[in-house]
Amino acid sequence: MSVTFAEGLSKSDLEDRLVLAPRFDASGLVTCVVTDAESGMVLMLAHMNAEALAATIETREAHYWSRSRNRLWKKGEDSGHVQDVVEMRVDCDQDAVLLKVRVRGTGASCHTGRVSCFYRTVPLGDKVSPDLALSFADADRLFDPANIYGKTSG
Amino acid sequence: MSVTFAEGLSKSDLEDRLVLAPRFDASGLVTCVVTDAESGMVLMLAHMNAEALAATIETREAHYWSRSRNRLWKKGEDSGHVQDVVEMRVDCDQDAVLLKVRVRGTGASCHTGRVSCFYRTVPLGDKVSPDLALSFADADRLFDPANIYGKTSG
Numbered sequence: 001m002s003v004t005f006a007e008g009l010s011k012s013d014l015e016d017r018l019v020l021a022p023r024f025d026a027s028g029l030v031t032c033v034v035t036d037a038e039s040g041m042v043l044m045l046a047h048m049n050a051e052a053l054a055a056t057i058e059t060r061e062a063h064y065w066s067r068s069r070n071r072l073w074k075k076g077e078d079s080g081h082v083q084d085v086v087e088m089r090v091d092c093d094q095d096a097v098l099l100k101v102r103v104r105g106t107g108a109s110c111h112t113g114r115v116s117c118f119y120r121t122v123p124l125g126d127k128v129s130p131d132l133a134l135s136f137a138d139a140d141r142l143f144d145p146a147n148i149y150g151k152t153s154g
Numbered sequence: 155m156s157v158t159f160a161e162g163l164s165k166s167d168l169e170d171r172l173v174l175a176p177r178f179d180a181s182g183l184v185t186c187v188v189t190d191a192e193s194g195m196v197l198m199l200a201h202m203n204a205e206a207l208a209a210t211i212e213t214r215e216a217h218y219w220s221r222s223r224n225r226l227w228k229k230g231e232d233s234g235h236v237q238d239v240v241e242m243r244v245d246c247d248q249d250a251v252l253l254k255v256r257v258r259g260t261g262a263s264c265h266t267g268r269v270s271c272f273y274r275t276v277p278l279g280d281k282v283s284p285d286l287a288l289s290f291a292d293a294d295r296l297f298d299p300a301n302i303y304g305k306t307s308g
Contacts, residue, residue: 005282016266018288018290019286020286020287033196035194039194042187044245045187045250057279058280058281060278060279088275089273089276091271092265092268096271096272097276112169114246118244118245119246120243120244121243122174122251124239127212128208130161131173132173132174134173136172
């Protein structure tokens, strides 16, 4: 792999300069927040290594690093739910990126078949205990994951 | 610390059941995406340990774990930019949470003084190289960080 980004910037240069110098963690990853380009809804959270980040920038299609499968993963490669990237942002200290995407196929980004991975609400104001009950914000599945993935995900 | 969440759920129970069972990583953290409750804009990304997650749920004010300062951190404790949590979601495999917040004070969530940490855009479609130039999506600072933090952040 011959992907090269800028390296070795000071904290103030990372924050203030207009140079992409991603700070990959000990596992070689940055965190990626994915939102819907039209609605702004947060769809999912994923990780990118240098190769996934470069592939996303160059192809305008979201690529991630699958920590469970330990390999580069083009989102939608199995399911058809490719994410076309409309805009990419990087955060202040350059250890996270934000994608604004349009999702192909059914429009689902969650492997459970839902539009977003964040489909359950946590109650606020209660004392925390092991039986704290969630509620569904969106229980609808746009596809049946068993039909698309079998036992895999993505 | 006596915070207790449910533990030991199977993958399908984590995804399908209405039980909060956060999967903290090897460092004891979950990732937290923070959005503006009105606009939906992604403001920042942070981390929570069990104590920060419980404090956020119970007080409805965002608490995080500061990896740089290695301590619990109530957002806005120094700057006044407290984040009042309107809604909290958890993702499919429960290793990430989403907060929808209203920000007090100037409305800035980034320690650089900007509304959002994601104030720079990454160009798409170009070949990646060490001199890939970013552009400012929002350069405006709502406060001067030197006046509020001195040398710290938060």
